[in-house]
Structure formats: C-alpha cells, structure tokens
Amino acid sequence: MKLLKVIIKPFKLDDVKNALAEIGVQGITVYEVKGFGRQKGHKEVFRGSEYAVDFVPKVMLEIAVHDDQVAKILDVVKKNAATGNIGDGKVFVLPLEDVMRIRTGEKGDKAI
C-alpha cells in the first residue's frame, strides 16, 4: 500500500479528480495548502508598494492506494495537472503501513 501526496495548482483539481475516479480511485482527501518550490513566490502590489508572496496557494490531495495502482495514477496526474509551466507541483509517494475502515474494522488492502 502507498500513500500519495499530490500537490497541484488549485484550478487543476477538478480535472485530476475526474481522471482519477475514471481509473478506479475510490477516495481522495483534499487540503488547501501554501508553499513554494523552484517556482518561488510572486510579486503583489498594495497601495503603490510591491511585496513578495513567498508561499503561493496550492491544493494537496492525499490518496491511499494499492501498490499496483501507483504507476497508473502518476501517469494520470501528469496528463491532467501539467500546464508545462514552472509551479505545476509534485507527487510524493510514501509507504503506507496499515489502513482501517472505521465502520467495519477491516484492515489492510481490503480497507482501501
């Protein structure tokens, strides 16, 4: 089992969610987050003075999946979240020790 943390541009959320649903992903948790990578931040202006915004808004999806789904999901995210510009985001793939479905108490792969 793996836990994917998928950080993307906010306006790409719908595309990514719909594409993931089509390939059988059954659950997604979404966070509104702020951060920077190589994109760094951007400039804004307030009453004639410029200032830097270092942490720009992104959304982060957390998805728990079976091991054999990972390659497919990475492919789908790349197709649907990329604009080709700097700042498109990243996917972190983490090992997932265990999962429990609270309603039934099922554990492991069955609970995903």
Added chain:
Amino acid sequence: MQRAVRGLKSFFSSSGKWLPLAGLLIALMGPLASMAFAADPSGAETLAADPKAPVNYVWVLVCAFLVYIMQAGFALVESGFCRAKNAVNLMMKNTMDFCIGTIAYMAVGFAFMFGADKSGLIGTSGWFLAGGEYDVGRYLLYMFQVVFAATAATIVSGGVAERLKFKAYFIYSIVISAIIYPIYGHWVWGGGWLAKLPFGAGHVDFAGSGVVHTVGGWIALAGAMILGPRIGRFNKEGRPVPIPGHNIVYAVLGCFILWFGWFGFNPGSTFSAHQLRISVIAVNTNLAAAAGGIMALLWTLKKTGKYDMGMTVNGILAGLVAVTAPCAWIEGWAAVVIGLIAGILVCLSVDIVEKLKIDDPVGAFSVHGINGVWGLISVGLFADGTYGLCTTDAPLVKGLFYGGGTGQLIAQLIGAGVCVAWSFILGWLTFKIMDIIFGIRVSAEEELEGLDLGEHGADAYPDFVTTTLKK
C-alpha cells in the same frame, strides 16, 4: 448591573476621576433645560416668517444624513486597508467616535463653534442645545454640523490604526469634538477672525477642506508620529515593508460610500435649496473625484506596472478632499485640474511619509492633511468670481487666475497655515499627554496577536472557532 458599574470603573480608573465629572455634566444639564427661551421649538413661527423654509430644511437634513453615512465609508476603507486581526477594533473606533462626537458636540462643541462670538476667537453660548438653542433652526444647524465634526474625528482612526489603545482613542474623540474642531471651526464658519481677514473675501473654506479634512489629517499625523510604526513595518535595515490590507473589496465599497456621502457634504453646505449653485457644486465634486482616481491609477501604474486598486481609492478620496473648499467657486475644468493634482500629491505624500519612517496605515494624512491644504490654496487660484459666500451677492470669491489678484490667495495661505499649526500642535499635545500619563500604545504581544482579541475579546471572522459556554 454591578458588573456594568465595575466595567465602567475599570475603564476610567487609570485616567483620573471621570465618574464625578460625568455626574457634574448631568447636573449642569438640569437647570439649563428649564431656562426660559425665546426660540421657536415648534417651527410654527419659522414657517410663518419664511414659507420657503421647508424645502431648505429637507435639503439640509437629507444632506446631513448623506454625510452621516460617510462613517460607514471610513469604517470600511480603514478596516479593509488593515489586517483582519484588527477589524473589530477599527469598527469600534469608527462607531464610538460618532457616539462620543454627537454628545460632546451637543454639550460644548456646538457652543464653541456657533455660540455668541467673543473677540473672533470662540463662541460662548448655547451649551447642551438648551435655552435659546431649543429652536428648529438651531437644531437644523446642529444636525448638519455634528456629522461634519464626526467626520473630522473619524479621519484620525486610520492614521493610528492597529496599535493605539482604545482608551486613548475614546479620550481623543472627546478632545477633538469638544475643543480642537469647534474652536478652529468658529474661526472660519462661526464668524471668527479668519473669516474676517482683510484679504480677498476673507479666508473661505466652502465645505471644509480645512475645517474638517486638514484638521483630521494633521492630527492623524501627530498621532502616527507619537505612536511610531507598527511592528514589522520597517525591517532592520530601515526599509519599508508593505503590510497588505485584508479586504480590498471592503476598501472599495467604503470609497463608493464616501463618494456618495460627499454629494451631501459639499452641495448641502449651501444650507439652502434655493441656491441653485448646488448643481455646479455637485458636478465639481464628482469631476475632482474622477480626475483624482485616474491620476493616482496612472501614477502607480508607471511605478509598479500594475493597475493598483488601493492607490486608486486614495486618489479618488484625495480629489474629493481637495475640491471640498473650492467646489462652489470654480468651473468644471478647474475641478478636473484640482483633482488631477490631488491624485499626484497623494502618491508623492505616501512615498515621502514612508521615507520619513512614519507609519500611516491607510494614508489618512496624505489624503486628508495634504489635500486639505491643497484644496484651501486652490480657492485662491481657481475661484472665478461668479459666486459669493453661499449667496449670489458680493463679496464674490475670485482667485489669481481670474484676475482677482493675490488677495484671496494670501487669505487662503494664512488660513491653511493656521489650520495646520492649530491641529498638529493640539493633536500632538493630546496624544503626548495621554502617552505620558498612561501610555497610548498597546503591548507588543497584543499588537502581534491583534487588538481585536486584546481590546475587545472578539474575532471579526470567527469561522473555524468552535465555541462552548463559559463555565
């Protein structure tokens, strides 16, 4: 009830014996109310003597109500330009300066400004709107003037925003509404010495570029200087760091409300619907606002490459402030020129104030203090000699560019200088004395956490806070 009394006591405890003073004021009001009067409290005699009075009364009252709504404009501009953690505090200041101003101006301010003149310096009759003041005409004058007094008071809250103790603002509100504003107002509008200057038509200020805006703007500067900049406004090398406001939508809505209110502020100052000059005044008011907004937009576009909403708001307000003194005495093209120059002045002033390491969070001084002075001076340049002092009769007001010579300009320069000195010095003393007695700035911890929590125990936007009943 006991809790309320305790609250009152703790409120006033560190600033001296306020409770007895309040009792004394109430005791004073009793006998005054029963004094004999020869006035016209019902309005019957006024109506019989002047059948044209009703339209004037309606005109002046409607304009007064428009000026009143400018309080909402100031509250929105100031809170929008500041951070969410101080929004309740700014709303409270804008609410309370109107409440306090209303009472203080009724008690003594109105008498200082429009009472029987003493040596051209101060009014000396008409306390508490009692006795001979209990009259439809005098009450009409009070209603129109009290909303102006409150406008002068509320300008200052923007300059001292996000760090001034509420207690200091409460006391300041009494001082400006009872003393600083009405005494200067008497000199210009109450038949005082500035109105009688032997130059031009005397010092003139149609709707208050000086009386209202210069006074408020320069007191705001004094307060901001004594307080010092907000934490984080200048970095360790002394370079300015912008602190963005939390809601530009509020700020722009506030700007629209102020602009709307100004259509009462300026045209209503004829004090008569029979002065058809009101249409000229309304058009000039609108032209200067539009020109100020365009110029500030272009000025900041050149500097930053962006169409800057915040400075555009400041530019519109600068144009309105500047045209307030000359609006009755100029042609349309002059209103546009005055507004364009106001748009430049406000941008330059914001930069200079910042270079001097003074922190004026919303630009109150640059909008009101600088452009108030510009408005007064502009009368001496652009007044075209077609209109007099709220009448079509002589003396007509004529400036340098229309062959009026330098007389009016001199009167305007003297008035502007006196206005700046009076308001800055008294504003400085008011804040400095309070600072020495009890310290006017909140603690660093409270400033960082926000005044909403420290001063008011409140949160303007408590969306994600779960609440339980306090045990």
